[in-house]
Amino acid sequence: MTPMIEIDEVTKYFGTKLVLDRVSLTVNRHEVVCLIGASGSGKSTLLRCVNRLVAHDYGTIRLDGVPVDDPRFGKTGLQKRAGIVFQSYNLFPHMTVLENITLAPRRVHGVSRAEATARAQEVLARFGMDGFAQAYPEQLSGGQQQRVAIARALMTKPDVLLLDEITAALDPELVGEVLAIIRGLKDAGMTMMIVTHEMGFARDCADRVAFLSDGMILEEGPPDRIFGAPEQPRTRAFLDRIIASGRL
């Protein structure tokens, strides 16, 4: 088991507000780790520190052994190797699906148009989105948009995928199609860090679950233990609330 993402004693402040408090977490190659926790506990921030959308203040984060702020990554190496997908898709509304997903390969990584288009067709086909290459995002359902966003993140063949509540904005009947894709990626061996409120999904897809509270990882372990026999009273309280709202 080789570590893919190593988060070591990472601390992050927004101004004077402590958002991550000496967080340590390791995600091994081909492993899927789900982050759960209340709103505002720092899940998104932790995820964004990994691909440096947010710069952490103390500690180190390594991707495949190299610190994410290491000059060896150059300007765009990290973004090439760690893809991220957001809750609200964040597709570019003025670009077609094809333009959206070939933008980074062509403009950032210098891939030719023909090559990028070929790769795009391949990825879209894999997610059942072939035939939508010329569509604009607003013409697609939420589930379709999110599939395009996942395709966009996968274009550079990243080593890890960071998913931030990617089904939270979807109508209930569309959640399944997106989760099926994530499951497929897991089966193909993708390393993933997933922030989710879909406890059922976390339970049967995650190799490990980490519970964040007030910027600290209070508890971490296999899903059966975290969901079945949580040790921390706060984890238990959080899960009880989730169960009460019918989401487990």
Next chain:
Amino acid sequence: MTTAHPAKAGGQDPARRGPPPPPPKRGFDWRAAALPTAIGLASFISVFGGLALYVTSAEQWPRIKLQFFNLDAMIAAFPRVLQGFWVNIQVWLTVLVCILVWALVLAIVRSLRAPWFAPFRLMVVIYIDIFRGVPVLLLVLLFGFGIPALNLPGLPNSGLFWGSVAMVLSYAAYVAEIYRSGIDAVHEGQRAAAKSLGLSEWQTLRYAILPQALRNVVPALMNIVVALQKDVALLSVIGVRDAVREAQIYTASTFNYSSLIVAAGLFLLATIPMARLADYLTRRDRMRRLQIAA
């Protein structure tokens, strides 16, 4: 025409028969509009008719009418005023292009967030504050009379040129702020997405932010375009022979003011279609937003 739908127990039977056709689109209903139209017309006529009666009843009206609405004088002045108006159009288009480009540069510099750009950002802020704070007319006078008088070697010496520069500098300050509001209105998630894909700050602006921002500000820009078309006439104060200037020259030589009415007519002819277009674009933009929000 409403017919009752007998619902079966447990819901409708979709195969029963087709749904009723969509209701016919209601056109403009003249009968419903007749009364309000009549009232509107009546009040319009009574207000302006009353005003017209009042004005024309003035003792001096026949003389004023001869001086301002003299058809012969209008016809005589028309060629020269039109020629001047052609200058307005040329200046307007040239200045407009310069404003749109220069303002874009200002807005881009102001929106770059890299620490390296901080001094440039500050300079843009100061620039905008200064040029928005001084009346355009004053700038036109200062530039149009002041700079040619300096006789700077290697620089053009015409009032037209420097007056136009003053217009560009002043208007660009406003337009830069319009651009900036458009840039700020683009959702933060778009920047996050672009950055996470490895786009540099410039690429993020170029490919992700600006196309959306520019689309957002088209209606606001249209209003600037209309305002600028009229403000080009300010150049007449430094002697540029635009429509207003030509009309004044005619007035000075004949003591007849009908040429001014001709100039006013030409401006209306040019601005009214643009104002309608601006309205149309604004409406279309609102519809688009509503659709996206729905």
